[in-house]
Amino acid sequence: MSRFRPHNPRGLARLAAATLLALAGGHFAQAEVVQLQLEGGTYVVPVLLNHKIIRSFTIDSGSADVSIPEEVFTLLIRSGTVAQQDLLDTRRYRLADGSEQTSQRFLIRSLRVGSVELRDVVASVVPEGGELLLGQSFLSRLSSWSIDNDRHTLALNGLAKTAPSPAAQAAAAVSAPGMEQRPAVALPSGDSEFLKALAYLVTGSDDSGEIKVVDRAECIVEVRPKSSAPAASAPDQAMRLHFNNVDRSRSEIRTTTGAPPRVEVTLRGVAVAENPGHPESKAEAVHTIVLQTAEYDRVRSAWSYIYSHGCRGLNWSSRSSEHR
Numbered sequence: 001m002s003r004f005r006p007h008n009p010r011g012l013a014r015l016a017a018a019t020l021l022a023l024a025g026g027h028f029a030q031a032e033v034v035q036l037q038l039e040g041g042t043y044v045v046p047v048l049l050n051h052k053i054i055r056s057f058t059i060d061s062g063s064a065d066v067s068i069p070e071e072v073f074t075l076l077i078r079s080g081t082v083a084q085q086d087l088l089d090t091r092r093y094r095l096a097d098g099s100e101q102t103s104q105r106f107l108i109r110s111l112r113v114g115s116v117e118l119r120d121v122v123a124s125v126v127p128e129g130g131e132l133l134l135g136q137s138f139l140s141r142l143s144s145w146s147i148d149n150d151r152h153t154l155a156l157n158g159l160a161k162t163a164p165s166p167a168a169q170a171a172a173a174v175s176a177p178g179m180e181q182r183p184a185v186a187l188p189s190g191d192s193e194f195l196k197a198l199a200y201l202v203t204g205s206d207d208s209g210e211i212k213v214v215d216r217a218e219c220i221v222e223v224r225p226k227s228s229a230p231a232a233s234a235p236d237q238a239m240r241l242h243f244n245n246v247d248r249s250r251s252e253i254r255t256t257t258g259a260p261p262r263v264e265v266t267l268r269g270v271a272v273a274e275n276p277g278h279p280e281s282k283a284e285a286v287h288t289i290v291l292q293t294a295e296y297d298r299v300r301s302a303w304s305y306i307y308s309h310g311c312r313g314l315n316w317s318s319r320s321s322e323h324r
């Protein structure tokens with residue numbers, strides 16, 4: 001782990017090694033140079049979060065994500081710059097002392113250091129009082145970066161030519177082969193395999209009796225619990241899912257740890273779910289379905305099938321401005 005601490009020779013050695021790595025393959029003809037500030041024996045850099053909050057961050061090339069303490073995360077929520085649709089998954093991290101920690105991850109819509117601004121930077125929430133760390137989810141998206149130990153400055157040199165997108169960084173990403181973005185195409189009528197895959201994805205069963213395709217071209221499906229009880233036919237028992245509104249890079253398919261284990265599908269995007277029985281209610285940006293199956297691979301295959309046979313999903317980067 002490389003953190004810039006002026007009175008820690010080992011820290012300086014690690015930082016020098018990280019700086020050499022950052023210099024490799026990069027040039028600094030038009031680098032943004034930011035003056036570091038000494039706080040509590042550590043050099044830090046001022047960072048503007050979501051155009052609202054300025055905090056001092058320690059540069060840490062050993063941290064996978066930008067780290068945000070819980071109290072700062074709460075402040076971002078109260079400022080209205082972090083909303084439900086910005087939340088990603090939770091992840092377990094191994095700390096330097098060997099212990100493990102579970103952290104909520106989310107998207108910082110704007111992170112600015114000096115005049116360098118990156119959009120949709122993945123961050124992890126750490127316990128209250130934790131350190132603010134400028135980690136690899138920011139640093140790796142730069143063409144190169146370096147620290148001048150004599151002048152105590154940070155040089156940032158542009159965006160990497162092949163910088164990973166926020167979609168690729170998200171732990172919740174469903175990124176199996178064959179699931180890349182595809183153009184919209186009309187679904188052939190009578191496509192029984194598509195209906196079977198769709199049924200398994202939203203119910204965990206091959207029986208398509210619980211689903212109704214409302215609009216095939218727009219991939220809108222209505223799911224209604226199958227039951228002999230009269231209440232099952234009531235409108236408020238149904239849920240309408242809009243698969244073309246789903247941001248596939250940020251959605252998640254995972255196996256639960258309960259008994260018995262189940263597969264859980266979480267859809268994230270723009271208006272991915274609505275209750276047709278309550279049209280006045282707001283459409284959901286995040287919707288989770290717990291399936292009556294533990295066959296994870298079959299659910300993933302069903303997901304891949306519908307998005308290679310007509311459904312297209314949402315390109316999040318082109319729509320994210322709607323949530324700022």
